[in-house]
Amino acid sequence: MTTYAAPIRDMQFVLHDLLEISKQDLSGYNELEPEFTEAILDAAGKLASEVLAPLNRVGDHEGCTLENGVVRTPTGFRAAFDQMREGGWTALDCDPDYGGQGMPYVIGLAAGELFSASNMAFTMYQGLTHGAYSAIHAHGSDEQKATYLPKMVSCEWTGTMNLTEPHAGTDLGMLRTKAEPQDDGSYLISGQKIFISAGDHDMSENVIHLVLAKAPGGGESTKGISLFIVPKFLVNEDGSLGARNAVSVGNLEEKMGIHGNSTCVMNYDGAKGWLLGDLHKGMRAMFTMMNEARLGVGLQGYAVAEAAYQNAVTYARERLQGRAVTGDANPAGPADPLIVHPDIRRNLMDQKSFLEGARALAFWGAYLIDRARLAEDKTADDLISLLTPVIKGFLTDKGFDSAVQAQQVFGGHGYIEEQGMSQFVRDSRIAMIYEGANGVQALDLVGRKLAAEGGKPIMAFFEMIKAEIKAHEGDAALKADFLEPLKSASKDLQAAGMYFMQQGMKDPNAALSGSYDFMHLFGHVALGLMWTRMAAAAKKALAEGRGDRQFYETKLATGRYYMARQLPATAMHLARIQSGADPVMALDADRF
Amino acid sequence: MTTYAAPIRDMQFVLHDLLEISKQDLSGYNELEPEFTEAILDAAGKLASEVLAPLNRVGDHEGCTLENGVVRTPTGFRAAFDQMREGGWTALDCDPDYGGQGMPYVIGLAAGELFSASNMAFTMYQGLTHGAYSAIHAHGSDEQKATYLPKMVSCEWTGTMNLTEPHAGTDLGMLRTKAEPQDDGSYLISGQKIFISAGDHDMSENVIHLVLAKAPGGGESTKGISLFIVPKFLVNEDGSLGARNAVSVGNLEEKMGIHGNSTCVMNYDGAKGWLLGDLHKGMRAMFTMMNEARLGVGLQGYAVAEAAYQNAVTYARERLQGRAVTGDANPAGPADPLIVHPDIRRNLMDQKSFLEGARALAFWGAYLIDRARLAEDKTADDLISLLTPVIKGFLTDKGFDSAVQAQQVFGGHGYIEEQGMSQFVRDSRIAMIYEGANGVQALDLVGRKLAAEGGKPIMAFFEMIKAEIKAHEGDAALKADFLEPLKSASKDLQAAGMYFMQQGMKDPNAALSGSYDFMHLFGHVALGLMWTRMAAAAKKALAEGRGDRQFYETKLATGRYYMARQLPATAMHLARIQSGADPVMALDADRF
Structure with a gap:
């Protein structure tokens, strides 16, 4: 539909x-x-x-x-x-x-x-x-790359990531899957993994599982975990498929959404696996792909919301219900289209201004990853590391909210499965959870990324904002609509960071109690920066008389909406952060 | 589960x-x-x-x-x-x-x-x-009451409300269901109604449908609509069941949630019906139950969230994952329970402080309805009319958000249907839509209720807040933690009302563009008032040495959380409101 x-x-x-x-x-x-x-x-x-x-x-x-x-x-x-x-x-x-x-x-x-x-x-x-x-x-070793990559590039073979176990989600140190070294250099992997997306299916010849497991000598913490390649079918020397490995699907999960993806319980019963990267350094190997993987989930968050938004716009244009308060917009018809109503527009503009800002942030993030890789640019690498939890957490939270808003435009029809709006909401919900639940993203941001490199990346981000404001301060319209709101939002973010520095020394809970709000505050400032840059770019195009005038004017109007109507959230998040740990930690666990 | x-x-x-x-x-x-x-x-x-x-x-x-x-x-x-x-x-x-x-x-x-x-x-x-x-x-007439009420009180017969048609939701003026008067004083009802909750089922002997339809002479607007009683089985003079009426189930909708309720397409093919109340005054008859019905939906919003919260608390106490940043809380176990983590507490406290405030507001609302009915108290009636869209809109929006937060505590397990957390989210979603979508509640609040009775009800609400603050201003702790935040939030609400009065005269869109934010702003102030009263009541009980000390202290701590961490949202909503209609109405319909 x-x-x-x-x-x-x-x-x-x-x-x-x-x-x-x-x-x-x-x-x-x-x-x-x-x-x-x-x-x-x-x-x-x-x-x-x-x-x-x-x-x-x-x-x-x-x-x-x-x-x-x-x-x-x-x-x-x-x-x-x-x-x-x-x-x-x-x-x-x-x-x-x-x-x-x-x-x-x-x-x-x-x-x-x-x-x-x-x-x-x-x-x-x-x-x-x-x-x-x-x-x-x-x-991977050269041999591993030669064996697996060509088939994975073409998706003749597909891949999976096996981290979670029934009792160990975020806390991977507790995982129990074991890897026993064999004389031939391989390992026998035994254990159960859950929530394995694309764990098994009928669209490829082979499935290459990457599995976190504990090999002897690594100790109990996450530091001792290793990463293994465990193919569904063993691969012969000539590249052809050999015997079935001892890995099987224990169950297929019935989920709230993404029903088209097979989320499997995977059982490893002495399956043959090969170490990927260094022994006991599996977490490090995982982390090198983390920025990209988390950026990809942030992208899902707003991408599904974009699809939901498009359908909400169509519905708002076509569905006739009520009359515009300022006079009939469709006098020949039995009623006006929904889109005449201010509250429907408020709803749609919330979505549109978020979505376009989110796209800019995600694409910028991808550019920073390219810059880090292709030019070995340490500053870009540090910046994307800082931004990654924000992109993942903020874009998926807001993407879900946005899909819910799109569903709301449909009234009762949005609740009927056949319409498809419910699916957008149910599907996008998972993005807030997997690849590190958003609370974990916030913890990563405040507990690790803020202080990384002595705080240089966050300082660089603030400098970037300052430079942006300075570059356009001669433009009165840009100043009023974009630069001043950005400056104010950025001050809120700085004040929050300062609060963490001062209070976090005395009580780490003071910082961690505000981590989630900080992630959202940061997200708004990042989108404010994106919108300021986009507004400047649109004005430039208009001044140069390039392209579709209406497109650039719409871009500016959408940006003004974001700055006026979304950015004020930063003060709220700051107030929540500055209320500190006391309200959050006040109750004994048995008083909830 | x-x-x-x-x-x-x-x-x-x-x-x-x-x-x-x-x-x-x-x-x-x-x-x-x-x-x-x-x-x-x-x-x-x-x-x-x-x-x-x-x-x-x-x-x-x-x-x-x-x-x-x-x-x-x-x-x-x-x-x-x-x-x-x-x-x-x-x-x-x-x-x-x-x-x-x-x-x-x-x-x-x-x-x-x-x-x-x-x-x-x-x-x-x-x-x-x-x-x-x-x-x-x-x-109803005495005869109608005698015929139907005893069986409906016992639920031997159940009832339904038939408003929506495929092309007419909020805009009931467009409905097409016809009522043709018959010589015996009855009517023949013909048309199709959709989204009829409990439309048909196997748990009662009869279903008494209340159906909005157009009888001749009423004109085209909502004013000409009449309300009819259309039983599934006709009722004989002696009260026994007679012939099957010409009403049937056209379809059962596949919905996002509340699967246990039968949401039906109902087809009326010349079904026998009897006028309920006055001819062409059906909307008025509907509206007399509106406060109660909408309060009931607001209640669903937080009630389902309460169930979700309880399960999230249990999970947070039992699930071992990670270690408290301030030192192991469960040194003998493999990890600490989730509830030691500040961000999990932030999540749970958001839920708890909302839920208890919501309960207070809903119960107060029910008390006002009792007062209006039993004592024919006009002030109470006016106040509950003002509060009704807030109770419906705010409690269902926040109730849904709260259920989503509860689901989040479960991580990946929350996404698995077997766990039951997804159901809370899916079920509570409908409360934001039915009985008047929340955007319509906001419109009712700002477009109708604010100005009702010359603004007396809203003024009375503000006076109530002032009196509350005055009554306790000698209590320094209450002042800092409750009275001052309430005063500040209440000022935001007044400023928003003032903005609507000043701008709304010139441009009705200026008020309507802020209606949704006003509903949320109002909701926060109402919960702020509830929390202030509850804090005063808890302090009184503590001072008198009554009951369970820990309960009252927990109540105070939960209230402090609400005032410190939720109430700051009022300033954000005010800023959004005061940005006016321009950002909202800027785009032509084809530029979305």
Whole structure:
């Protein structure tokens, strides 16, 4: 029932007006001219709209099924996955040495938005594979890379990440899965893993599991954990598939959403595995892909909300209900369209101004990852490390809220499954949880990232804001609508950071009690910065008489909405933070 | 998987410490001594915890089914409904002339919280019946009352409300269902109604539909609509059931939640109906029950969230994950319970401080309804009319958010349907939509209720706050923690009202663009007032050395949390309101 159109115009604006990617001095970036990226996004958008979006409801409705140990994906998923493979969409930003197209990550991310928005559950099969590819690419031996990467780049084989166990989620130090070294250098892996997305399915020949497990001598903490490659089918020397490994699907979880993705309980019963990276350094290997993986989840948060928003706009334009308070807008009809009503607009503008800001932040994040990798830019690396928990936590929380708002536009019809709006809400809910629940993101931000490198990255972020304000302070309209709200929001963020520094010394709970609010405060400031930059870029384009005037004026109006109506949240978060630990920690555990 | 315990201690606090009901000079109130209400709540709580709660997941999982035009409810619903009937729980606050127990509404509402919290979908069958009972009781002829009410009080017959049609939701003026007058004084009703909760099922002998329809001569607007009684089975003169009426179930909707309730498309094909109340005055008849119905939905919002909260607390106490930053709390175990972590407490305190404030507001609302009815108190009637959209809109929005937070405590486990946390989120979502979507509540508040009676009710509300502050200003601790935050929040609300008065004259969109924020701003101030009163009541009890000291101290600490951490939202809502209509209305409809 829902439809999806690729927001290519807006993506092009972010890539070229905001980030000016083809002008950046980064390997591969100079090829990214507007015509080139548009062609890519057009083709990806066509696949998303015409193939993946129509399967979204099918996937939700049918779900995956487990029969005799074999997982079947919903009708149409297999054929669509073939189309994705054949179109080369799985290989976009992969290493050409292993069959990839070698494009920058920012392009992979942009295409990923289109796929995730149109069908999140489906796109996860490829997304997980890309994560596993990255881990093997970064930490694998030459032999491992040669064995696994070409097939994973093409998604002939897909990948998974196996972290969680029934009793060990965030606290991986408690995991019990064991790895016993064998004489031939391999390990026998035994244990149970849960919540394994894309854990098994019928769309690829093989599934390459990356499994965290404890090998002897590593001790009890997370520091002693190692990472292993455990293929579903063992791979022969010649690359052909050999025996079935001792790994099986214990159960398929019945979930709130993303029904089209197979979330498995995986049982490892002495399965053959090979160490990936260094022994007892598995967590470090995991963390090197963390920024990318978490950015990818932040992207899911706003991507699904974008799809929900598009359908809400269509409904608000078409559904006739009530009359505009300022006079009939549709006098010939029985009523005016919903979109005439101020509160419907308030709802839609909340969504639109968030979504476009979120896209800018996610694409900027991808650019920073490219810069860190391609130019070995330490400043960019530090900055994206700081921003990662914000992107993951803030964009998924707000993305979910945004999808709920989109559903609300439909009134009672939004609650009926057939309409598809409920699915957006149910699907986007998981993004707040997996890849580190958002409370853990907040803890990472305040407990680790703020103080990292002696606080240099956060100082650099504040300097960036100052510079932005300074660069445009001669522009009176920009000053009133953008620079002053940004300055005020940024002051709130600084005050919060200061509070943590002063109070956190005395009582770590004082900082941690405010961590979640700090993540949201930071998110608003980051989006405020994005909107200020986008406003400046739009004004520049207007001044130069480039392109579609209406597009740039709409961009400015949307930005003004964000600054006027969303940014005031920073003061609230600051007030909550500054109330300290006492209200939060006051009760004994048995008084809740 | 989830459990539910009746929060009787807290209810008793609200009834007796806060509202002091047995001391109120209202008919029937002086019997409501603490021992008496406790006995009632204990018995209702037992039914809720032991019978209804275990059926909650069953109802969600099985849902209702439609076979050959007959709706079947989930396993166990019928027997539970019998228990509810036999226990007299459907008759609690009904008129003794028709078999009711004649208790005040506040007691009916308190019991209703227990039932809705434990099984919202199930309780709706009785709730809808109560609504239809109230309409017939208020507007029916003596003959109609004698025919229908005794059976509806006992829920041998259940009731429904038929408003919405496929093309007409909020805008009831567009409805097409026709009523043709017959010679015998009855009407033939023809048309289609959708989203009819409890529209048909197998738990009662008859279903009494109240149907809005257009009879000749009423014109096209909502003013010409009439309300009809349309029974599923016609009732013979002797009260026995006669022929099947021409009303049938067209479809059973597949919904996001409340699967245990049968949401029907109802087809009326010349069904026999009888006018209820005056011809062409159907909307007025509907509106007389509106305060009660909307208060009931506001109650659902926080009641389901209360159940979710209880399960989140249990999980947070039992789940071992990570270590407290201030030193191991459970050194003998492999990890500390989640509840040691500040961010988990922040999450739980957000829920707890909202829920207890919400309960106070809802119970106060029920008391005001009693006062309006039993003492014909116009001031109370005006005040509850003003508060009704706030109670409905704010408590359901925040109740949903609260359920989402409870789900978050479970991490990945919260996303698995078997755990039951997803159901709380999915069920509570509907409360934001039905009985007037929350945007419509905001419109009602700002567009109608604020200016009602020349603004007297809102002025009276502000006076109430002033008086509360004045009454306790000698108490330094109360002043700092409660009175000052309340004063500040109340100022924000006044400033918002002032803004609407000044700007709304020039541009109605300026007021309507801020209506939703005003509803939330008002909600926070109302809960701030409740918390201030509860804090004063708790201090009084402590000073008098009454009861459980720990309970009252916990109450004070929870109130301090609300004032410090939730009330700062008022400034954000004010800022959003004061940014006016421009950001909201800036875009042409085709630029979204």
